[in-house]
Amino acid sequence: MPDPILQITDLKKHFHVRRGFPNPKTVIVRALDEISFTVRKGTAFGLVGESGCGKSTAGRCLLRLIEPDSGSVVFDGVPVLNADTTTMRALRRRMQIVFQDPYSSLNPRKRIGAALAEPLLVHGMANRAEARERVRDLLAEVGMPKEAADRFPHEFSGGQRQRIGIARALALGPDLVVADEPVSGLDVSIQSQILLLLKRLKDTHHLSFVFISHDLGVIRYFCQEMAVMYLGRIVEIGPIPDVFEEPLHPYTRTLRDASPVPDPTSKSIFTKIEGEVPSAVKPPSGCHFHPRCPHAMPVCREVYPRWTAIDARRGVACHLFDDEHGGRDPAP
Amino acid sequence: MARRPANGQAPAQFALDVRGLTTSFYVGGKWFPAVRDVSFALKRHETLALVGESGCGKSMTAMSIMGLVPKDAGRVKAEAILFEGQDLARASEAKMREVRGDGISMVFQEPMTSLNPVLTIGFQVSEALRHHRGLSRRDAAARALHILDQVKIPSAKSRFNDYPHQFSGGMRQRVMIAMALACQPKILLADEPTTALDVTIQAQILELLRELKRETGMAMIFITHNLGVVAELADRVAVMYAGQIVEIAEVAELFARPTHPYTEALLRSIPRSDRDTAELYTIPGQVPPITRMPPGCKFADRCAYRLDRCQAEEQQLAPLAKAPAHAVRCWRRTEETQPEMVVVDA
Numbered sequence: 283m284p285d286p287i288l289q290i291t292d293l294k295k296h297f298h299v300r301r302g303f304p305n306p307k308t309v310i311v312r313a314l315d316e317i318s319f320t321v322r323k324g325t326a327f328g329l330v331g332e333s334g335c336g337k338s339t340a341g342r343c344l345l346r347l348i349e350p351d352s353g354s355v356v357f358d359g360v361p362v363l364n365a366d367t368t369t370m371r372a373l374r375r376r377m378q379i380v381f382q383d384p385y386s387s388l389n390p391r392k393r394i395g396a397a398l399a400e401p402l403l404v405h406g407m408a409n410r411a412e413a414r415e416r417v418r419d420l421l422a423e424v425g426m427p428k429e430a431a432d433r434f435p436h437e438f439s440g441g442q443r444q445r446i447g448i449a450r451a452l453a454l455g456p457d458l459v460v461a462d463e464p465v466s467g468l469d470v471s472i473q474s475q476i477l478l479l480l481k482r483l484k485d486t487h488h489l490s491f492v493f494i495s496h497d498l499g500v501i502r503y504f505c506q507e508m509a510v511m512y513l514g515r516i517v518e519i520g521p522i523p524d525v526f527e528e529p530l531h532p533y534t535r536t537l538r539d540a541s542p543v544p545d546p547t548s549k550s551i552f553t554k555i556e557g558e559v560p561s562a563v564k565p566p567s568g569c570h571f572h573p574r575c576p577h578a579m580p581v582c583r584e585v586y587p588r589w590t591a592i593d594a595r596r597g598v599a600c601h602l603f604d605d606e607h608g609g610r611d612p613a614p
Numbered sequence: 615m616a617r618r619p620a621n622g623q624a625p626a627q628f629a630l631d632v633r634g635l636t637t638s639f640y641v642g643g644k645w646f647p648a649v650r651d652v653s654f655a656l657k658r659h660e661t662l663a664l665v666g667e668s669g670c671g672k673s674m675t676a677m678s679i680m681g682l683v684p685k686d687a688g689r690v691k692a693e694a695i696l697f698e699g700q701d702l703a704r705a706s707e708a709k710m711r712e713v714r715g716d717g718i719s720m721v722f723q724e725p726m727t728s729l730n731p732v733l734t735i736g737f738q739v740s741e742a743l744r745h746h747r748g749l750s751r752r753d754a755a756a757r758a759l760h761i762l763d764q765v766k767i768p769s770a771k772s773r774f775n776d777y778p779h780q781f782s783g784g785m786r787q788r789v790m791i792a793m794a795l796a797c798q799p800k801i802l803l804a805d806e807p808t809t810a811l812d813v814t815i816q817a818q819i820l821e822l823l824r825e826l827k828r829e830t831g832m833a834m835i836f837i838t839h840n841l842g843v844v845a846e847l848a849d850r851v852a853v854m855y856a857g858q859i860v861e862i863a864e865v866a867e868l869f870a871r872p873t874h875p876y877t878e879a880l881l882r883s884i885p886r887s888d889r890d891t892a893e894l895y896t897i898p899g900q901v902p903p904i905t906r907m908p909p910g911c912k913f914a915d916r917c918a919y920r921l922d923r924c925q926a927e928e929q930q931l932a933p934l935a936k937a938p939a940h941a942v943r944c945w946r947r948t949e950e951t952q953p954e955m956v957v958v959d960a
């Protein structure tokens with residue numbers, strides 16, 4: 283098992299928002315409730331879950347693009363959350379992010395070449411001439427012609443923009459990349475091009491990834507380990523083939539069974555999926571999944587299940603696996 | 615494809631018969647086809663999936679059938695679009711309005727843009743009924759409530775006077791389906807109705823559509839770019855590329871023997887959640903824009919099986935010798951007397 287490069291412990295972020303009309307009240311959105319996971323060197327760790335479960339908040343908090351409320355993030359032995367400005371500057375070079383829509387993060391009036399050179403100049407890693415050369419290499423590396431440097435973001439298709447977003451994340455030679463839905467919204471043929479590119483870069487640069495996606499197929503292809511999130515919490519963690527072959531948490535199973543596969547001979551069992559994802563403002567008592575869970579027991583309504591470690595890499599938060607309550611026998 | 619009489623009425627087993635549909639747009643002073651010579655027949659009670667990547671003409675095919683292509687920008691031509699003994703390609707606007715309310719309904723991807731934010735859900739569904747069915751206010755409300763129950767809006771009665779923003783995305787999509795079903799259409803055109811939804815909610819909506827189809831017997835054209843959803847729902851599948859149908863077959867046949875090189879490549883490019891994908895296939899390049907369509911096969915520059923002939927001559931959608939209900943638009947695959955079987959990730 284490779285050494286850890288990133289260790290997240292009890293990371294928490296609640297948003298205070300004013301909501302309601304005509305009498306707005308402050309409500310607390312529990313976007314992230316004490317999640318913990320470890321990313322190992324040179325591997326990709328997948329975060330999967332439905333809209334609003336806190337995936338992006340997790341990615342942003344661990345990079346301190348937004349400040350978490352509490353918890354700890356240790357990157358290659360260095361505590362991130364209380365790092366001073368100089369340490370943080372050095373850390374930023376080594377930890378980068380790729381967004382779902384790089385267009386929104388690219389300045390529309392800036393040519394691609396300038397956008398890619400900027401971080402190099404800001405971090406004093408190159409002079410202008412060196413930066414120009416490095417930009418050409420970066421573009422080549424992500425499969426873009428060098429002429430792209432002279433053009434503007436709007437001149438590119440979705441897939442090309444994602445290549446540019448990836449080039450920008452690579453500019454400073456990072457060790458870890460947080461990829462937040464990097465292929466969502468792309469057509470299948472473009473999606474596979476970007477996935478292959480990311481995989482090649484992962485291998486050639488020995489990159490580690492926190493890879494966020496709502497698509498189980500993409501997670502299974504790209505990642506080695508994964509965590510399933512539900513309403514701000516991690517409900518299951520494990521190595522990739524294991525979680526897919528034998529999901530432990532009832533929500534993981536629901537998610538897997540609801541994901542359509544391109545095979546008409548294996549139609550999924552749809553009828554059993556109850557209800558919708560509740561609001562992160564008022565998560566259900568006890569296990570947040572209990573209103574939708576086919577195995578819910580009385581205790582599930584009362585107590586949030588504690589974390590049960592199955593082995594060094596596998597764990598689940600579900601009373602069915604906590605010896606004190608359910609024993610270990612979830613009916614499939 | 616079974617041959618149909620070239621003229622006259624659609625044979626009774628067809629709910630809809632589209633022949634030679636071409637829809638063009640005026641771009642920079644010239645007309646360019648976005649849908650070209652599309653023909654298919656929808657059987658009664660059948661679910662036909664139109665599948666393909668962004669911009670391949672799925673929505674415009676549906677909009678053309680509905681007579682909803684904006685007249686200032688687009689031009690629709692068809693040999694015939696036969697529905698219930700009428701040729702919609704030649705129908706008046708008044709007639710089309712009647713068909714849209716009563717015969718063919720459509721559900722769109724983004725429910726928020728088709729719901730009026732300042733009117734209650736109950737009012738909007740009732741209005742559709744009053745307008746098309748001439749029901750009294752009270753009868754329309756009663757029927758609307760019944761339909762909202764039918765699409766499984768939990769406690770529909772107490773939510774009847776809620777506004778769209780008080781509903782989740784999945785619930786809004788149920789409302790859209792309720793409105794589409796309000797007048798008991800013969801055909802439902804569903805344009806990516808689940809694309810914006812989470813998978814567990816998508817699963818619920820697909821199950822709902824399946825159930826409603828069983829109950830009402832309506833036929834459905836389901837538009838999607840997701841081949842997983844196609845496998846779940848469709849009876850027959852038409853794969854579109856660059857405005858054309860490149861392959862059409864029964865769903866089991868299509869997935870067992872994807873024959874057009876594009877279909878084959880697409881299936882191998884999907885990372886799957888049900889098995890390990892050691893090697894993900896990828897299709898180089900991208901779809902040409904409608905303003906720069908090459909002659910001959912539109913897929914040729916991305917195709918691994920290209921022959922010289924492919925880029926020179928236009929292909930026909932031709933049935934396979936061994937499976938006449940399976941048609942493919944490809945020189946190579948329809949000419950090979952002994953088509954090599956394509957194995958997708960055995």
Ligand SMILES: Nc1ncnc2c1ncn2[C@@H]1O[C@H](COP(=O)(O)OP(=O)(O)OP(=O)(O)O)[C@@H](O)[C@H]1O
Binds near residue numbers: 331
């Ligand atoms: N800046 C913010 N202010 C208030 N609430 C927020 C903010 N950012 C996120 N949230 C809320 O926090 C929760 C988690 O959001 P987050 O964006 O992390 O989810 P996600 O898993 O990335 O979802 P998606 O798949 O839709 O991207 C949601 O309920 C969201 O509305």
Ligand SMILES: Nc1ncnc2c1ncn2[C@@H]1O[C@H](COP(=O)(O)OP(=O)(O)OP(=O)(O)O)[C@@H](O)[C@H]1O
Binds near residue numbers: 640641687688839904
């Ligand atoms: N008003 C218009 N003017 C010019 N071109 C148009 C217009 N409307 C559509 N097109 C073009 O017609 C083609 C087909 O569009 P259509 O919306 O049918 O694609 P689609 O298959 O539904 O794609 P998507 O999956 O993105 O919804 C596209 O190339 C599009 O750019």
Ligand code: SF4
Binds near residue numbers: 531576579600601
């Ligand atoms: S803890 Fe209970 S409700 Fe939650 S997933 Fe497990 S069995 Fe279901």
Ligand SMILES: [Mg+2]
Binds near residue numbers: 337
């Ligand atoms: Mg997100």
Ligand SMILES: [Mg+2]
Binds near residue numbers: 672674805
């Ligand atoms: Mg469309």
